[in-house]
Amino acid sequence: MTFIAKPKVKWSGQRLNELGLSIRDYEGGLSTLCAGCGHDSVTAAIVQAFWELAIRPEQVIKLSGIGCSSKTPAYFLNGAHGFNSVHGRMPSVATGALAANRNLIAVGISGDGDSLSIGFGQFAHAVRRNLNVLYLIENNGVYGLTKGQFSASADPGSTAKKGEANKAQAIDPIATAITLGGSFAARSFSGDKQQLVPLIKAGLAHPGCAVIDIVSPCVTFNDHDGSTKSYAWTRAHREVATATDFVPPAKAIETAYDEGDSVPIRLHDGSVIKLKKLDSSYDPHDRARALQYLEQHRARQQIVTGLLYIDADLPEFHALSGTASKSLTEHSFAELNPGAQALAKLQTSLK
Amino acid sequence: MLVSHSTKTTRRVNDFVIKIGTVNGTGSASANSLLMKALFRMGIPVTGKNLFPSNIQGLPTWYEVRASKDGYNARTGRVDVMVAMNAQTYARDLAEVSPGGYLIYDSSWPRAKQLARDDIHIIGIPLAQMANENFGPSRVRILMKNIAYVGALCALMNIDRAIVRTLLEETFAAKPKLIDSNFQAISLGYDYALKHYDCPLPVQAEPMDGTRGKILIEGNAAAALGCLYAGATVGAWYPITPSTSLMDAFEGYCRQFRRDPDTGENRYCIVQAEDELAAAGMVIGAGWAGARAFTPTSGPGISLMGEFIGFAYYTEIPAVFFDIQRVGPSTGMPTRTQQCDIMAAAYASHGDTRHPVLLPADPGECFKLSVQAFDLAERLQTPVFVLSDLDIGMNDWMVPELTWDDKYQPDRGKVLDAEQLQNMEKYFRFLDVDGDGIAARTLPGSHPRGAYFVRGSGHNQYGGYTEDGSEYQEVVDRLLVKWETARTLMPAAQVTESGHHTKVGIIAYGSSHGAIVESLDRLADNGIYANYLRLRAFPFGDEVQAFLDRHDTVFVVEQNRDGQMRSLLLLETEVDRDKLVSVRHYNGMPIPSDVVTRCVAQHIRKEAVA
Numbered sequence: 001m002t003f004i005a006k007p008k009v010k011w012s013g014q015r016l017n018e019l020g021l022s023i024r025d026y027e028g029g030l031s032t033l034c035a036g037c038g039h040d041s042v043t044a045a046i047v048q049a050f051w052e053l054a055i056r057p058e059q060v061i062k063l064s065g066i067g068c069s070s071k072t073p074a075y076f077l078n079g080a081h082g083f084n085s086v087h088g089r090m091p092s093v094a095t096g097a098l099a100a101n102r103n104l105i106a107v108g109i110s111g112d113g114d115s116l117s118i119g120f121g122q123f124a125h126a127v128r129r130n131l132n133v134l135y136l137i138e139n140n141g142v143y144g145l146t147k148g149q150f151s152a153s154a155d156p157g158s159t160a161k162k163g164e165a166n167k168a169q170a171i172d173p174i175a176t177a178i179t180l181g182g183s184f185a186a187r188s189f190s191g192d193k194q195q196l197v198p199l200i201k202a203g204l205a206h207p208g209c210a211v212i213d214i215v216s217p218c219v220t221f222n223d224h225d226g227s228t229k230s231y232a233w234t235r236a237h238r239e240v241a242t243a244t245d246f247v248p249p250a251k252a253i254e255t256a257y258d259e260g261d262s263v264p265i266r267l268h269d270g271s272v273i274k275l276k277k278l279d280s281s282y283d284p285h286d287r288a289r290a291l292q293y294l295e296q297h298r299a300r301q302q303i304v305t306g307l308l309y310i311d312a313d314l315p316e317f318h319a320l321s322g323t324a325s326k327s328l329t330e331h332s333f334a335e336l337n338p339g340a341q342a343l344a345k346l347q348t349s350l351k
Numbered sequence: 352m353l354v355s356h357s358t359k360t361t362r363r364v365n366d367f368v369i370k371i372g373t374v375n376g377t378g379s380a381s382a383n384s385l386l387m388k389a390l391f392r393m394g395i396p397v398t399g400k401n402l403f404p405s406n407i408q409g410l411p412t413w414y415e416v417r418a419s420k421d422g423y424n425a426r427t428g429r430v431d432v433m434v435a436m437n438a439q440t441y442a443r444d445l446a447e448v449s450p451g452g453y454l455i456y457d458s459s460w461p462r463a464k465q466l467a468r469d470d471i472h473i474i475g476i477p478l479a480q481m482a483n484e485n486f487g488p489s490r491v492r493i494l495m496k497n498i499a500y501v502g503a504l505c506a507l508m509n510i511d512r513a514i515v516r517t518l519l520e521e522t523f524a525a526k527p528k529l530i531d532s533n534f535q536a537i538s539l540g541y542d543y544a545l546k547h548y549d550c551p552l553p554v555q556a557e558p559m560d561g562t563r564g565k566i567l568i569e570g571n572a573a574a575a576l577g578c579l580y581a582g583a584t585v586g587a588w589y590p591i592t593p594s595t596s597l598m599d600a601f602e603g604y605c606r607q608f609r610r611d612p613d614t615g616e617n618r619y620c621i622v623q624a625e626d627e628l629a630a631a632g633m634v635i636g637a638g639w640a641g642a643r644a645f646t647p648t649s650g651p652g653i654s655l656m657g658e659f660i661g662f663a664y665y666t667e668i669p670a671v672f673f674d675i676q677r678v679g680p681s682t683g684m685p686t687r688t689q690q691c692d693i694m695a696a697a698y699a700s701h702g703d704t705r706h707p708v709l710l711p712a713d714p715g716e717c718f719k720l721s722v723q724a725f726d727l728a729e730r731l732q733t734p735v736f737v738l739s740d741l742d743i744g745m746n747d748w749m750v751p752e753l754t755w756d757d758k759y760q761p762d763r764g765k766v767l768d769a770e771q772l773q774n775m776e777k778y779f780r781f782l783d784v785d786g787d788g789i790a791a792r793t794l795p796g797s798h799p800r801g802a803y804f805v806r807g808s809g810h811n812q813y814g815g816y817t818e819d820g821s822e823y824q825e826v827v828d829r830l831l832v833k834w835e836t837a838r839t840l841m842p843a844a845q846v847t848e849s850g851h852h853t854k855v856g857i858i859a860y861g862s863s864h865g866a867i868v869e870s871l872d873r874l875a876d877n878g879i880y881a882n883y884l885r886l887r888a889f890p891f892g893d894e895v896q897a898f899l900d901r902h903d904t905v906f907v908v909e910q911n912r913d914g915q916m917r918s919l920l921l922l923e924t925e926v927d928r929d930k931l932v933s934v935r936h937y938n939g940m941p942i943p944s945d946v947v948t949r950c951v952a953q954h955i956r957k958e959a960v961a
Contacts, residue, residue: 079799084806092629096636099620125625324616328584329641336582338608340755350566
């Protein structure tokens with residue numbers, strides 16, 4: 001968490017979005033992460049995506065747990081309320097906040113330690129409730145703040161900085177999210193902003209829990225030979241299954257979509273995710289196929305990226321709860337309190 | 352007639368305890384509440400204590416109904432009439448009957464001769480046989496056997512059968528066939544008793560006018576009504592005995608009052624969380640976002656929520672935690688009652704933490720203090736605990752009808768809206784402008800200038816991260832200023848003067864109250880006078896210190912092994928520790944008044960001798 005304010009510099013010719021805001025208006029404090037940390041690239045992609053979508057910063061809540069990844073909400077969207085919760089518990093706080101005010105746009109930032117170990121349960125339940133949150137897992141396979149222990153996403157056989165090999169099996173958050181009945185599962189790489197920005201935009205537009213697992217190397221503790229979460233390894237072993245382009249609602253109406261490998265996925269707000277299948281056999285609506293595809297590539301030590309599974313029609317949290325379309329925080333007290341007469345009446349059965 | 356004529360029984364009109372021993376899962380609950388409500392409708396003050404096992408079917412369960420023309424509602428240590436329906440527990444049920452009392456048993460089967468007593472009356476009624484002859488299938492027979500003992504009690508104890516009929520009509524309004532079959536069972540028991548025994552017994556009911564303006568309600572239902580009336584919109588929970596019925600009741604009331612009849616939309620959101628940790632997180636997230644949010648739980652849940660409770664304390668987020676206490680430690684006895692989470696609630700979580708705690712004594716107060724809990728949580732921007740217990744939460748208590756003032760407006764505390772933020776140059780989350788230790792908060796979604804970063808890590812008064820010792824200290828010291836503000840806002844302790852000059856005081860709280868009220872009268876009968884202070888909240892107000900100062904001996908009566916409230920008083924007041932005498936009852940059954948009377952009287956006699 002930074003305590004260094006980032007100076008805001010304005011100059012003529014700055015590009016502005018539809019709200020008249022420059023990309024600087026979507027930044028946060030200065031990062032205190034290590035130079036070259038993958039997480040800072042993810043932060044930059046988040047800033048880019050929110051700016052391009054012209055989302056009002058105050059509409060957004062940014063939440064996290066504990067760890068290096070969880071520090072990053074301080075580095076973007078200064079105009080948004082931020083919530084750095086306790087370790088592994090970001091999803092529950094996001095659930096409560098969205099229960100109270102469904103108009104908020106929630107982005108949850110977590111890491112492999114935060115979501116796959118201490119917070120594995122909360123991660124799972126946010127997915128199965130299909131909470132309307134953009135759930136980013138900045139995945140580096142290692143505990144950085146406590147100096148380099150393996151995390152639950154470390155691949156068996158991959159080695160720590162000091163040389164010892166990880167023996168336990170790895171948890172794949174994307175395979176997990178799909179298995180849990182998640183509605184949106186994608187993987188990306190912090191080093192590929194071209195891929196990441198449209199995925200973040202698609203995740204924000206998706207009405208439900210959009211999980212993006214982002215391989216985000218730890219330059220200090222997990223970027224060596226023998227690591228399977230290093231920049232070099234990820235670049236060499238990446239297999240892009242789908243390429244995503246996100247078309248916001250206003251433009252979606254006018255855009256024509258090519259036949260062939262490009263599949264348009266329409267979301268309820270009118271926006272369109274254009275999905276280009278780089279592997280022509282891939283079907284992002286087929287759960288079993290997605291899992292099989294992940295497994296085949298895992299066996300070959302390949303890291304599959306792209307939007308791997310989507311079900312835009314799965315009812316989200318509020319649809320399941322039957323919550324009023326007007327946010328609960330916007331209800332007046334009179335709308336919530338039944339009054340003295342009702343209290344007297346209901347007690348006739350208690351006499 | 353089986354009654355032994357040598358046994359003397361004093362006439363007890365509207366002053367008796369009926370205890371019913373049955374098997375869990377046999378429908379005895381409806382029979383017992385029918386009995387209790389019939390007495391209530393006769394105008395007799397009545398309380399019911401359900402002493403049930405942690406089991407769905409098969410284990411022994413008891414129900415105690417106390418009728419008291421004087422309005423005492425505690426257990427007494429007496430059993431005037433025992434209905435022993437459970438062969439498993441027959442021997443101990445027999446042993447428990449007070450001398451001169453009555454034992455009613457199912458005489459369908461022979462009873463061993465040694466299972467008798469000379470000093471009580473034994474009444475046999477062939478309940479199972481009558482049920483078998485008149486009803487089928489077997490499930491119905493079991494239910495009707497239980498309804499039949501209510502019928503027998505009607506005859507034996509002069510309980511108005513017409514009222515029982517009306518109650519059945521109300522209960523089964525939608526299924527009229529059941530009215531007749533249930534009443535048939537009532538008549539079977541009634542007619543048999545009337546034919547074979549001298550009815551009514553000296554222990555009997557008589558119509559009176561002691562329940563006007565009163566209702567029978569469980570504390571959990573009343574607390575749920577409090578949440579509804581306070582305008583709580585988000586409830587998150589993980590099922591745990593004995594708090595579950597609070598959320599069940601809240602959901603029921605919400606369906607009734609907060610569901611749009613046209614659209615079916617809910618003006619509430621209840622989340623059954625994956626565990627108590629998540630439930631706490633949800634409530635805190637909702638409170639941060641501006642909803643009134645609560646979670647009902649019990650001791651084990653409080654342990655699990657500890658980390659989040661400390662987080663909410665330090666980040667100053669309103670939340671209401673209901674702890675319906677049960678017997679600890681660990682899993683303890685989930686269906687038995689205690690007041691054992693006093694310390695766990697008051698100082699929940701690691702680091703320097705302290706939390707406002709409300710101590711309702713009955714369902715009526717569960718309603719009122721629940722509403723107040725939300726006001727306090729938002730005014731003080733902190734977690735607030737409502738410490739009820741299984742006895743209050745899950746038993747039917749007779750309390751004055753709940754009332755509501757339509758002029759009430761919720762105290763949302765210091766929340767800056769978009770307009771106020773627009774007119775501010777800069778906003779800082781933890782800056783104490785008013786000197787009461789409470790800084791203004793803002794809600795997400797309101798205004799970009801109101802944005803701040805919630806963090807459980809070290810922060811300064813501007814809301815920024817800090818590792819600077821003095822900046823850290825500035826914030827935690829202000830939290831103490833806020834604590835002093837809290838002290839002035841908590842409901843004051845209630846003092847009952849004995850009307851005599853005395854240096855003896857009694858302090859109690861929560862569900863122990865009823866036992867104290869009765870015990871004070873019994874002690875006075877014996878010439879022992881004591882003033883009584885009932886704690887209603889922590890932190891303690893000045894009246895608590897004043898009460899401690901003006902007495903030489905103060906009995907602290909509570910339902911836990913370690914005298915937790917006594918410890919809290921020692922820690923949080925200036926009292927001389929030798930003054931405080933601990934009276935504890937912690938076997939899991941609601942505290943009986945005779946235990947209090949005996950302990951206090953013995954101690955005073957001992958002191959007098961010494």
